[in-house]
Amino acid sequence: MARRYFSWYWFPIVGSAVWVGTLLGLLLTWIIDGQPHYVTMDSQGQTIAYISDVGADFLKPLFIAGSVVTSICFVLSLFGGRWLRHRGRILPNTSWAQRIFSIIAIFGAVVGSAGLILLSIFDTKRYTTLHRVFLAVFCGGVLVSALGTVLEYWRLERNHRWSKAITYSFWIKAVFFVVELGLAIAFGVCLTKEINNAGAIIEWVTALVFTGYLLSFLFDLLPAARSRTGEFKDVELTPPSSSYRPYRY
Known part of the structure; x- marks a missing residue:
């Protein structure tokens, strides 16, 4: 009866919506205000604000709130996948390697989420060094989480080749x-070369791409909305019979 009021797939939806709303709120405010030059911006030629430049000003409460909600939803989206596979409500893991990769992905998400929350609190105006440290923690955590997820789904896809949903999800996460990774390196x-305008553009694009990664978990968690505990326990290396249709995979 509880599933009628709660489903795990809500977390990627809410997290994505809040994160996009936060980014749009910051970006549009900067544009509507006439693209002001904040004190945190480089005085030598920087005309495009970083996310952290806008988030360190009067919109800091929005930046913190958006980061906290997004981080919680991010972690719970990955934890939900691990829990639902264990409970047999979505296609299960078939090896310890898959479970280990899943745990690595959750660990990366926790570290990255902590970094996101802390970088929004320790803003670049007052805590420049700490802000950059937590920015690196956020990027590193998300990349570790993404790598763990890709490896888990790579192994899952090998054992569930009949499942188009798993195949699509694997390729979406691999592309992400x-x-x-390319955007993070760029x-x-x-930042190292102090090419600030290009860096600011890349930061906004990277933040938006992160939304796609978070939203991709919607398709992984959606089958649990119509399945019962243990329903997928015996569905491992072979596809379900024609009469077994708890949800379209």
Whole structure:
């Protein structure tokens, strides 16, 4: 009866919506205000604000609130996948390697989420060094989480080749990891070389791409909305029979 009022797939939806809303709130405020030059911006030619530049000003409460809600939803989306596979409400893991990769992904999400919350609290205006440290923690945690997820779904896809949903989810997450890794490297180079306008653009794009990664868990968790505990326990290496249709996989 509880599933009627609660489903795990709500977390990626809420997290994605809140994160996009936070980014749009920051970006549109900066644009509508006439693209002001904040005190945290480089005085030598920087005309495009970083997310942290806008988030360190009067919209800091919005930045913190959005980061906290997004972080909680991010962690719970991954934890939900691990829990539902264990309970047999979505396609189960078939090896210890898959479970270990899943745990690594959750650990990365926890570390990255902690970094996101802390970088929003320790803003670049008052705590420049701490802000950059937590920014690195956030990026590193998300990349570790994405890598663990990709490896888990790679193994899952090998054992559930009949499941198009698993195949699609694997490729979506693999593409995200490659794109996000490339953006993170480019962002790091821009920060090191103080190419601030390009760095700011890359930061906004990277943040939006993260939304796609979070939202991808919606399709993984959605089958649990119509399944019962243990319903997928015996569905491992072979597809279900034609009469077994708890949800379209």
